[in-house]
Amino acid sequence: MKHEITVTINGESVTAEVDSRLLLVHFIRENLDLTGTHIGCDTSNCGACTILLDGKSVKSCTYLAVRADGAEITTIEGVAAEGTNHPLQQAFHDQHGLHCGFCTPGMIMRSLDLLKNNPDPSEEEIRWGISGNLCRCTGYNNIVKSVQQAAKEMQNQSETV
Amino acid sequence: MIPANFTYHKATSVKDAIALSQTHGEEAKYMSGGHSLLPMMKLRFATPEHIIDISKIEGLSYIKEEGDLLKIGALTTQTEMEHSALIRENYPIFSDAIKLTADPSVRNVGTIGGNIAHGDAANDQPALMLAMRATVIAEGTDGQKSIPIDEFFHGFYMTALEPSDVLVEIQVPKTKKGSGGAYHKVERKVGDYATAGVAVHVELDDSGVCREIGIGLTNVSAVPMRLDRGEELLRGKKITDDLIEQVGTMAGEDCEPSSDLRGSEAYKRSIVNTITKRMLNKALERAQQ
Structure with missing residues (x-):
């Protein structure tokens, strides 16, 4: 059965017909061609598919597209203007927070939610905060450093605004 | 992995959900956060023909003390519990458990009601509810009923809830001195x-x-x-x-x-x-x- 849904994706309103069983991650990747959101484990363990749904990090492999009707979705493509880096993207670059990069979009989307709720997290809070996102390359140390750098940068930015 | 075909229905109220469940009978399942049910559907362990989405029902997400009770709306997410100052200060047993339940993104969607209604002994909330002697409030075709937690869990994924019953609230004794x-x-x-x-x-x-x-x-x-x-x-x-x-x-x-x-x-x-x-x-x- 088809359902008409309207979602705001990275600031743009999209209306589409979706099957009941279409997963949100497939809607994002295949219907919208936004392939920055990855599919890793497909069992809500690894976090590669993490997006923001109404500002909260959600694993889009475990969410029906039809349930996102009316929601505001942000994917990695929407975190910064074309050609610029979000402080989190810049920090992952500066701190070598990635090797292969497969987990990175999910790490960044999850970290956005973390820093929104806790702008100045301790190392332990960062590690707990990204505990649902798996990285098989880095050993996490540089990811933690990246989030720390971004937290500082984002706090500086909010103070100067 | 893609779940088997089903028909999706969005319930706008508890009454609406019950009516939809009455119409579609045993082949219908309620979904709140869906973080237990949807993975089972993707693995084809569960193949409901109808999903009744109760997550959009307004007014079932709250944490409040009333009289001698702490009342938790069934659709309250694990994250909402985690961020609640009342829970953090007066009910640390919940904070102990929620920190260890899945991960932050899953907790953003998973609900307290769902964790109990799923009837899985591997979930964390049932043990807490037993310890605190909770009462489960469910609404069905005959109106609301209170189910003591000791009568709630019947077997593997089986609870006292009738197919049309919606778990609407959990009540535990208010924290007191001692x-x-x-x-x-x-x-x-x-x-x-x-x-x-x-x-x-x-x-x-x-x-x-x-x-x-x-x-x-x-x-x-x-x-x-x-x-x-x-x-x-x-x-x-x-x-x-x-x-x-x-x-x-x-x-x-x-x-x-x-x-x-x-x-x-x-x-x-x-x-x-x-x-x-x-x-x-x-x-x-x-x-x-």
């Missing part, structure tokens, strides 16, 4: 289901005698389990180190774990013994604060 609770589970890795877990809630009178005690066990039986023998031993007594030692031993003996990838039966019994003692001590410490 009461305290604690929860811990051993897990193979962060976010895993419990290898074993223990929830303890204790109420002491002014002289430090145990007036009421609840001990709930996670994932060591087909149905969420109450440690009756341990509770009986402690009720009406001043809880001493010797009694705690005895209850730990009872917990290890009475639980019914099976050997699996998370550990052997003997290992799990030993874990239950140890965590029971630790949680009794932690709950007592909190009750005496």
